[in-house]
Amino acid sequence: MxxxxxxxxxxxxxxxxxxxxxxxxxxxxxxxxxxxxxxxxxxxxxxxxxxxxxxxxxxxxLDGYRTRLTGLTRDEAEALFLSGVPGPAADLGLGPVLAAAQLKVRAALPAELRAHADRISARFFLDAPGWYAQEEATEHLPEVASAVWERRVLRVVYRRWREPTDVERTLEPYGLVLKAGRWYVVASAGSGPPRTYRVDQILEVHPTEEEFTPPDGFDLAAYWTAYQEDFHRRLHSSEAVVRLAPGATDRLTGAAAQAARTTGRTEDDGWTRAVLPIESIAHAHDEFLRLGAEIEVVEPAELRARITETTRKLARLYTAGD
Known part of the structure; x- marks a missing residue:
């Protein structure tokens, strides 16, 4: 130690x-x-x-002194070559730089650790995005990354979800975050607090020579952690009381699965009553219908009525020719 x-x-x-x-x-x-x-x-x-x-x-x-990498442990050397960053590095225009850096690190490793690192690279590859995620075009990512690195102000045209959709913004880009295969830039638009912008929604980029200084104590990792926590709080703003057939809880994912495990109580007929977080009535309607007859919505009444109406329409549609 x-x-x-x-x-x-x-x-x-x-x-x-x-x-x-x-x-x-x-x-x-x-x-x-x-x-x-x-x-x-x-x-x-x-x-x-x-x-x-x-x-x-x-x-x-002392100026000029550099320690060698022989102090790396086997686990540290393996972890170094397990990092799944070739794709993101290429997005940033740093693919050749990453390859050169890994080559230099590999050359500096002792023979035993080099062999372990090579085996890790040959046997494991990390690909973070999901199977069905649509790859987003991020043509302006290198320009945004350059502004982040050089602490220079950017003028951009940004597409947002509400009207007016295409807006002009002057941004002080504090940092970049890669989440589930999608790039985000954390930036301040003037005197307000930093906000999160999707890089693939930046339509135009106009670099400037104006420099900026981030607020004292700004921590990108801490900001992102807090942002995610707030996002999930706002995302699941309501709850639904449901009854789940035996085995149906295994088909739930994410926050719903976790809530079913913590709030679920088995009733006399073998079904499980649980309180699940929902984004909205419309979203919950679509998600719960995926479970078919293995879920019964008890509350809220609006969601139960909406699902009831949908099932009646389905029944009429499939029995019309009988």
């Missing part, structure tokens, strides 16, 4: 530059006293790092 922690200190100082003992301790989830002991161990091993005293002080490596 200590050897891995020492390597982590080296890599942190190599990539971030000056860091205080408190910052290192927080990053490694250890005490400041432990960091002091680790720094002393690195000094003893001949690692050229030194400390600056004072309010703006901290530890840094």
């Amino acid at each position: 200590k050897a891995g922690r020492l390597l982590s200190i080296l890599l942190l100082l190599q990539t971030r530059g000056l860091m205080t003992a408190a910052q290192l301790a927080a990053e490694l989830e250890v005490s400041v006293r432990t960091v002091y002991r680790d720094i002393e161990a690195l000094h003893t091993a001949g690692v050229p790092l030194y400390g600056d005293a004072g309010h703006a002080g901290g530890y840094r490596l």
Whole structure:
């Protein structure tokens, strides 16, 4: 454990530059006293790092020093070559860069770890999007990525779902997120809070030379986590009480399946009564009809009435010629 922690200190100082003992301790989830002991161990091993005293002080490596990758464990080397990023890297225009980087990392690995990494690459391939997901055209992705990287303002024409559909926006793009095969840009349109825009809905891009600075403390990963949580809260704004035939719960997916497991109670006739989240009456109507006679909607009354009317129409349609 200590050897891995020492390597982590080296890599942190190599990539971030000056860091205080408190910052290192927080990053490694250890005490400041432990960091002091680790720094002393690195000094003893001949690692050229030194400390600056004072309010703006901290530890840094001697300029030009670089640690080698021989500290990688077998699991870390395997995980490195298991990353499913060739497709997204190509989308960003970085396909050749990624290939060159992996080649250099592979060359720096010890022979044993190189063999393990090669086996991982040969036996596993990660393809995140679902089978039936329609691949969206993202012709402006490289321009958006460039603006994100260079912290430059973009003027875009964006297509949204409500009227007016095509609108002009001036964006400060903070970061890009790839979710289920679809690219999103997190950006601020003026003085308001950041919002999420689908890159495939950007119709025109007009780069500018104007630079911007993201808000202090903005964390892209934290923003995206909060955004997803809020999205799911807004998505499932209502609930339905249903009865499910034996085995029907296995056909549910996502939030409905989870809700059935947590709220489901088996009744005397073997059916399960559960409270399921729904997006809307119309959406629930279509989703529940997929289960046919294996589901009965108890509440809300509007949804029950709508499904009742649909089943009556179906009955009339299929018995008309009898």
